Amino acid sequence: MWAVYLLAISVTIIAYRLSLNRNKHLPPGPKPHFLLGNLFDVPTDAAWKVYAEWGKKYGDIIYFSVMQKSVIVINSASIAHDLLDKRSAIYSCRPHVPMAGDVIGWNWALPLVPYGEKFRRHRKYLSQYFAKQCLPNYYPIQLKEARRLLNDLLDDPDNYRQHIERLAGAVIMEIVYGHEVKSFDDEFLQVASKGGRTIAAAGAVGAHIVDLIPPLRFIPDWLPGAGFKRLPPGTREDLIAMRDVPFNHVKEKMKAGTARPSYTSTLLEETKFQDEEGIRDTAGNSYSAGFDTTLSALMTAVIALVLDPVIQARAQAELDSVIGRNRLPEFSDRDKLPFIHCIINETFRWGATTPVGVPHRLTQDDTYNGYFLPAGTTIIANAWAMLHDPTMFPDPERFDPDRWLVGEGRTPPPLDPRGPAFGTCPGKDIAENTIWIVIVSMLYCFKLTPGLDENGKEIHIDNKHTEHSVRHPKPFKCAIKPRRPNTATLIRDAQEYQ
Numbered sequence: 310m311w312a313v314y315l316l317a318i319s320v321t322i323i324a325y326r327l328s329l330n331r332n333k334h335l336p337p338g339p340k341p342h343f344l345l346g347n348l349f350d351v352p353t354d355a356a357w358k359v360y361a362e363w364g365k366k367y368g369d370i371i372y373f374s375v376m377q378k379s380v381i382v383i384n385s386a387s388i389a390h391d392l393l394d395k396r397s398a399i400y401s402c403r404p405h406v407p408m409a410g411d412v413i414g415w416n417w418a419l420p421l422v423p424y425g426e427k428f429r430r431h432r433k434y435l436s437q438y439f440a441k442q443c444l445p446n447y448y449p450i451q452l453k454e455a456r457r458l459l460n461d462l463l464d465d466p467d468n469y470r471q472h473i474e475r476l477a478g479a480v481i482m483e484i485v486y487g488h489e490v491k492s493f494d495d496e497f498l499q500v501a502s503k504g505g506r507t508i509a510a511a512g513a514v515g516a517h518i519v520d521l522i523p524p525l526r527f528i529p530d531w532l533p534g535a536g537f538k539r540l541p542p543g544t545r546e547d548l549i550a551m552r553d554v555p556f557n558h559v560k561e562k563m564k565a566g567t568a569r570p571s572y573t574s575t576l577l578e579e580t581k582f583q584d585e586e587g588i589r590d591t592a593g594n595s596y597s598a599g600f601d602t603t604l605s606a607l608m609t610a611v612i613a614l615v616l617d618p619v620i621q622a623r624a625q626a627e628l629d630s631v632i633g634r635n636r637l638p639e640f641s642d643r644d645k646l647p648f649i650h651c652i653i654n655e656t657f658r659w660g661a662t663t664p665v666g667v668p669h670r671l672t673q674d675d676t677y678n679g680y681f682l683p684a685g686t687t688i689i690a691n692a693w694a695m696l697h698d699p700t701m702f703p704d705p706e707r708f709d710p711d712r713w714l715v716g717e718g719r720t721p722p723p724l725d726p727r728g729p730a731f732g733t734c735p736g737k738d739i740a741e742n743t744i745w746i747v748i749v750s751m752l753y754c755f756k757l758t759p760g761l762d763e764n765g766k767e768i769h770i771d772n773k774h775t776e777h778s779v780r781h782p783k784p785f786k787c788a789i790k791p792r793r794p795n796t797a798t799l800i801r802d803a804q805e806y807q
């Protein structure tokens with residue numbers, strides 16, 4: 310009987326809330342059904358592409374609701390800038406995501422921390438350590454790891470993806486924990502990678518009933534309907550290990566006086582060990598947020614270059630003209646390599662690594678262009694749509710670095726791809742620097758071509774990305790061969806990683 314009363318009360322509250330919003334001028338969107346809203350319209354696969362399609366009908370700002378939850382999708386960079394940047398005080402909060410946060414246990418990570426004192430403190434640590442003026446401090450790590458990668462590719466080119474994966478983890482591991490990852494089997498790299506993968510159990514937001522009815526997170530695991538709570542064995546433990554194991558290792562090394570300077574050791578000292586939890590959580594978050602994304606962007610650049618030998622050859626000609634034939638690339642070469650800059654820009658645009666970034670939550674009622682935007686709305690910035698907008702990027706599915714060329718009457722697109730690609734990511738410059746040094750090093754030393762089958766025929770490359778919250782090119786075979794007779798000597802003689 311009580312259940313019937315409770316249901317009736319919930320239905321009345323939902324209906325009342327809906328009626329309140331219905332009278333306001335919400336942005337356009339698919340027609341909702343009574344009580345359920347657009348539950349059955351919400352795309353579960355490559356939602357960003359569906360939202361872009363909806364945009365053709367409804368415009369650049371779209372409203373829909375699921376149960377009583379309001380969602381706004383922004384398909385345009387200028388609207389995202391007006392709301393998320395200019396009104397950041399009310400658009401920076403994060404929605405409660407019970408499956409990822411409570412059930413799996415990611416609540417400690419910044420993308421799930423509500424806006425407030427803790428959020429601001431954690432962001433401050435990150436922006437302090439990853440600030441522009443600190444970036445040159447990390448060049449030696451990025452250069453060393455790029456050179457180690459060249460060596461790995463020379464020895465074992467077939468496993469190129471694993472070597473790039475090691476590099477993506479190694480750069481962040483050393484910056485954040487001062488730990489040097491020399492091989493793919495490294496204990497800490499494996500612990501961290503395993504923990505990072507636990508997010509997969511969350512699926513798409515809304516894929517689990519608990520994301521729609523949050524109190525369900527309290528029901529016992531054994532109850533029928535609590536299937537979402539039965540995670541693959543070890544999931545929660547792996548996640549905690551990712552956050553705690555490397556952090557505790559740094560503390561032990563600090564005690565022994567053998568810690569190398571890192572995000573963790575520097576901030577622990579600066580804060581006099583008064584906020585261990587904050588430093589532990591932001592360090593773990595940096596690893597989980599920076600590893601897979603960097604890997605994805607690197608693999609995106611590699612597939613694009615393998616598929617287009619002309620672009621690859623143009624980039625190599627530019628590198629040769631600046632660097633010559635007798636040394637490896639350095640960060641100081643950067644300003645002299647405009648075409649490489651275009652390749653990096655196009656990688657961020659074409660790959661749209663994090664197609665919808667991290668959802669935000671509006672904390673106050675707001676109005677925009679005559680529309681009412683209700684407090685509590687989840688805000689999704691559709692970076693994929695912004696970066697694939699055909700009015701700004703003709704033939705958007707084509708990898709075309711020339712879009713970004715300047716001079717000789719050319720005007721590049723009026724949108725820096727870093728804006729939508731990274732949102733307010735605190736690690737964006739570190740990521741870009743890693744990607745730059747790896748791509749120039751690989752291009753300078755190697756020719757990248759599609760792999761060959763046993764008959765010596767090129768293996769077809771399926772030029773597609775997996776449509777997950779971090780997009781990756783689908784696996785492809787690639788042949789990596791030294792470009793010149795002295796390439797191996799240059800790589801072997803590099804001192805940085807010896």
Ligand code: HEM
Binds near residue numbers: 419
């Ligand atoms: C290609 C590489 C990367 C991409 C595309 C990327 C993208 C993003 C995006 C879209 C967000 C959400 C920002 C927002 O809510 O507005 C984010 C958050 C974050 N990123 Fe990155 N990121 C990358 C690399 C990195 C690296 C290398 C680090 C660390 C060194 C890092 C650390 C973080 C952290 C700690 C957050 C959480 C911040 C928050 O929730 O406020 N990211 N990233």
